[in-house]
Amino acid sequence: MIPVRGLEGAQVAVLGLGRSGLAAARALAAGGAQPLCWDDNAEARARAEAEGLVCADLKAPGAFEAIARLIVSPGIPHLYPAPNPVVQAALEAGVPVDNDIGLFFQSFATPDWDGYDVMPRVVAVTGSNGKSTTSALIHHILEHAQRPCQLAGNIGRGVLDLDPAVDGEVVVLELSSYQTELARALTPDVAVFTNLSPDHLDRHHGMGGYFAAKRRLFAEGGPDRAVIGVDEVEGLYLAGQLSEGRADDRVIRVSVDRKLTGPGWQVFARKGFLSEYRKGKQAGAIDLRGVAGLPGAHNHQNACAAYAACRSLGLAPRVIEAAFHTFGGLPHRSQTIAEVGGVRYVNDSKATNVDSAAKALAAFGNIRWICGGLEKEGGLEGLAGATGGVRKAYVIGREAAAFAMQLNVEAEVCGTMEVAVARAVAEAEPGDVVLLAPAAASFDQYDSFERRGEDFAARVAAEVGVAHG
Known part of the structure; x- marks a missing residue:
């Protein structure tokens, strides 16, 4: 567990007591805050109370008078198509609204890091399609390379259920638009944008709102490296916004539609072959056609994104290629x-x-x-x-x-x-x-x-x- 930092002694409301809500309540308590929990489902409240957590109706008049922050579970709307009544009450009371992702980034770094040789890092992956496979593949490559790593977020464990980071560890997070749109802190070291296609449009009030939710991962914290799929106009636009010029290799552009050229850093796949170019010269190549766990062009896009993220972490192409061949894929995905x-x-x-x-x-x-x-x-x-x-x-x-x-x-x-x-x-x-x-x-x-x-x-x-x- 990662105890929440910065809210010691404060009353913090938690709305929604599923996996992420319960983890947030536990982490708040572990960090010295006083979580006050609510879920409209009586069975969910009973499970929380069985753990010793305090539940109180957050819809009651005056419920937010002593509350420092409201933590909202991902499935609960806070803006579109209409705010949940509890969120509305918090906003009207002037109480900041956050989620477990914001708490994670607020609390991940600790004074213990002062003694580490290599600072822990966070790789965060978002996009419409492929983010689960890309996240799992990055984690698999790191495990293959014997780098300490953990996987969480929209896949696997809740972010606050992670263990505190050890020296040199990499945490890989899959983040949905529901998670990125509300987090008050978003500071990954490497951020990945796979692609964009219409989804969750009612929640985000259209494609513009949906893209804006994804874009927050890159705009709020300013990652050291950004891996951007540029096969849609939104990705192309995002890469342009983040880059200071054609040779700016803080942005790694990824494509499965075309060969990418220029003096910057590019990773692309054509006809089953992945190529990496940097400063106009080829720096790596992998034949993806025989990688059983990554069939089809959409998985080649996932491979390119994972490859770029791992290269930005210093892994060699041959190490990444060997890991590709031992990746079994994810259930329910090709x-x-x-x-x-x-x-x-x-x-x-x-x-x-x-x-x-x-x-x-x-x-x-x-x-x-x-x-x-x-x-x-x-x-x-x-x-x-x-x-x-x-x-x-x-x-x-x-x-x-x-x-x-x-x-x-x-x-x-x-x-x-x-x-x-x-x-x-x-x-x-x-x-x-x-x-x-x-x-x-x-x-x-x-x-x-x-x-x-x-x-x-x-x-x-x-x-x-x-x-x-």
């Missing part, structure tokens, strides 16, 4: 779960929006595509140019028929995962890929994309007779 009778079964349940599904489709050919679910704002037009490798779609979800009508490929309305997998398995031929890439949220049928992916894997196992664990 995850091969079986290969039977010449048919490959791939779980990409994390492809919850159109852009991520399009990238998954681009990674394979001869696709039996299982898709559908809770459609996100913006429709499915972005899939129109990505379905050339699809032989047939098998559509799930409560609105499967309406979803299927928007597709430009042969589509069968299946409704449930059980039916979709059975039909895809029955029709698949050697050389085909049965791919779950929903292009939609899961909440019409599942409580998370993980549960959806697990159901897919279980149904495949039952149909083709392989072990599922």
Whole structure:
């Protein structure tokens, strides 16, 4: 645990008692603050009280008269589409609103660091797609290089559940827009921006607000190095804002669309080959085509971003390349779960929006595509140019028929995962890929994309007779 610093003796309200909220309350107490907790869910309050935490209704009149700060869990809106009533009350009372990420950056450095030979560092990764894989890959490379490291944030542990940093340690954080938009302190040493595509638009009041939430990671604290995917105009703009000139190598530009040139620092992938250029000269190259855990151009983008971040930490290209080949990938992200009778079964349940599904489709050919679910704002037009490798779609979800009508490929309305997998398995031929890439949220049928992916894997196992664990 990382005890919260700077709030000793203060009453601090904590709204939301899920993983991050409970961790924040514990860390506040460990640092000498007095957490005052609330969650509308009575079971969540009971769990907190069982740990000895104090709960009080933060909606009550005068609740914020003695409060120094309000800590809000990521899923609770503070501005759009409308502030949560507790957040509104705090704002009206003039109480600063923060989250666990802000507390982490406020508290990470300690006086113990004065005796360290190598200062601990933080690598923070954000973006629309690929941030989990990029974060996990950076962490894997560091482990392979035998560097002390921890992984947290939107993946794995809560940030305040981390252990205090040791000499030379690197903490890798995956940060969502919900986390970056509110944190009062954001001071990573290396910040990574993978890409940007429409997502969470209601929460951020459109693309401008969504990009602004991501941009805060780079604008608030000024990282020593910024790794920026420049294949969208927002990334290109962000790189330009951060750079002092063409040769400024504090900004590492990343692309999978084109070769990058110039006197600065670039990492790009073309036709499966990663190249690093610095000051106009090639500094490294890796053949990604044989890296089983990173299939497709979207994973090559993740590889480029992770490579750039690790190079900025001083790791050699050959060390990074060796680590790539031992990376197994993440569950529910282009995850091969079986290969039977010449048919490959791939779980990409994390492809919850159109852009991520399009990238998954681009990674394979001869696709039996299982898709559908809770459609996100913006429709499915972005899939129109990505379905050339699809032989047939098998559509799930409560609105499967309406979803299927928007597709430009042969589509069968299946409704449930059980039916979709059975039909895809029955029709698949050697050389085909049965791919779950929903292009939609899961909440019409599942409580998370993980549960959806697990159901897919279980149904495949039952149909083709392989072990599922």
